Amino acid sequence: MGVKPGEPVLIxxxxxxxxxxxxLYRAACALGAEAALAVTPPAPVAGAEPPAAVAAAMRAARxxxxxxxxxxxxxxxxxxxxxxxxxxxxxxxxxxxMFREGAITADYARVRELTVRLTELLTRAERAVxxxxxxxxxxxxxxxxxxxxxxxxxxxxESGNLPSGExxxxxxxxxxxxxxxxxxxMVGIGKLDSPLTITVEKGRLREISGQGAEKLAVLFENEQxxxxxxxxxxxxEKAALCGIVLEDEKVYGTxxxxxxxxxxxxxxxxxxxxxxxxILRPTLSLDGMTVLRNGEFxx
Numbered sequence: 001m002g003v004k005p006g007e008p009v010l011i012x013x014x015x016x017x018x019x020x021x022x023x024l025y026r027a028a029c030a031l032g033a034e035a036a037l038a039v040t041p042p043a044p045v046a047g048a049e050p051p052a053a054v055a056a057a058m059r060a061a062r063x064x065x066x067x068x069x070x071x072x073x074x075x076x077x078x079x080x081x082x083x084x085x086x087x088x089x090x091x092x093x094x095x096x097x098m099f100r101e102g103a104i105t106a107d108y109a110r111v112r113e114l115t116v117r118l119t120e121l122l123t124r125a126e127r128a129v130x131x132x133x134x135x136x137x138x139x140x141x142x143x144x145x146x147x148x149x150x151x152x153x154x155x156x157x158e159s160g161n162l163p164s165g166e167x168x169x170x171x172x173x174x175x176x177x178x179x180x181x182x183x184x185x186m187v188g189i190g191k192l193d194s195p196l197t198i199t200v201e202k203g204r205l206r207e208i209s210g211q212g213a214e215k216l217a218v219l220f221e222n223e224q225x226x227x228x229x230x231x232x233x234x235x236x237e238k239a240a241l242c243g244i245v246l247e248d249e250k251v252y253g254t255x256x257x258x259x260x261x262x263x264x265x266x267x268x269x270x271x272x273x274x275x276x277x278x279i280l281r282p283t284l285s286l287d288g289m290t291v292l293r294n295g296e297f298x299x
Contacts, residue, residue: 001087002154003063005032010061012054014042016069020094024065033063043070045218046092046187047261047274050077059084065162067091071187071246073161074264074274081159088159093244103163103239103247111165112150114235117299118167118291122146125286128171128231130255132181132282137200137257139231140175141286147265151236165236165250170267174203176228180257184241184248184278188215191243196277198257200228205259216275219259224271229262231255232276233284233291241278248278253295255282 003009009028013021021037028035038054048070049055055077058064064086066072071092081088098104122128126142146169149160183195189212196210205219205226219226232249239250249256256278260271281295290298 001063001065001089003028003031003033007033007063008061009033009035009063010057011035011037012050012058012064012066012068013037014040014068016042017067017094020067020096024067043068045273046071047074047271049075055080058086061086064088065091067094069093071274074261078159079264082157085156087153087156089153089162091162091246093246095244098163098247103165103236103250106165106236106238108151111236112152115148115150115165115167118233118235119146119148121286121291122167122169127287129285130180130282132279135179135181137176137178137180139171141169141171144170144172144266161246163236163239163247163250165239166232166234168230168232168265170229170262170265171231172203173227173268176200176203180279182257182277182279184254184280185243185245186212186277187245187275191241203228218273219275221272224269225260225273227259227269227271228257229260229267229269229274230258230276245276245278249276251278253292253297255279255284255292
């Protein structure tokens with residue numbers, strides 16, 4: 001994050017992740033920052049907005065770090081903080097163990113190199129084709145820009161997850177069709193022992209079945225919640241599948257799909273959630289060029 005002495009640094013946390021928030025607050029103080037700690041109740045679902053007072057404090061800070069139980073990555077509060085020039089790192093579901101091992105220990109210069117390259121490919125692509133176990137999902141990408149989440153946020157307006165390592169994009173909201181298996185992990189369920197199977201028509205989730213599908217009823221509450229809103233590629237060689245999507249979606253050679261809000265990264269949907277599912281060992285092609293074959297990069 002490149003925190004400097006005297007910089008206004010805000011730690012946003014909740015009752016569930018308070019010990020981690022307090023540790024980060026103390027670290028910011030030790031760096032000589034103008035530190036503050038904001039604590040809220042845990043949000044009901046990933047993508048829910050933080051309280052208005054917290055959103056205002058985020059806009060006023062120069063560095064914002066968010067260890068929370070639920071993700072605020074794709075919220076208006078995060079978008080507005082970035083527009084105001086803040087550097088923002090979100091840490092949904094972070095654990096103390098994840099500070100010591102796994103994705104956080106990666107060579108982030110290496111992560112950034114691959115992430116930026118994949119981001120450029122996503123930006124240029126008109127069409128993505130995702131394949132696994134005989135199932136195929138096609139996604140229209142034309143006119144949308146890829147987004148790099150490199151884990152390095154040292155300039156005003158940069159933001160992403162920590163730990164990180166993914167290139168992602170908002171597909172056209174009515175341009176995804178087909179079926180797919182999600183067999184790594186799913187927000188709201190955790191690490192999967194058996195796959196979920198999804199059916200998407202014209203960008204909307206029509207059916208989901210398999211382990212824990214009953215826990216994902218929020219995706220059918222309205223059309224926005226069930227919109228296929230994200231295609232992402234994991235780029236962190238140190239990340240390990242653990243059941244916490246913050247790290248799972250960064251696993252090297254995985255692909256993840258999300259449903260719900262994408263207004264924060266180039267889409268048009270503001271939903272009541274943003275739920276990611278991770279796919280292990282997929283095959284992914286962009287405009288006919290194979291980027292991943294059974295989870296192995298072909299670049």
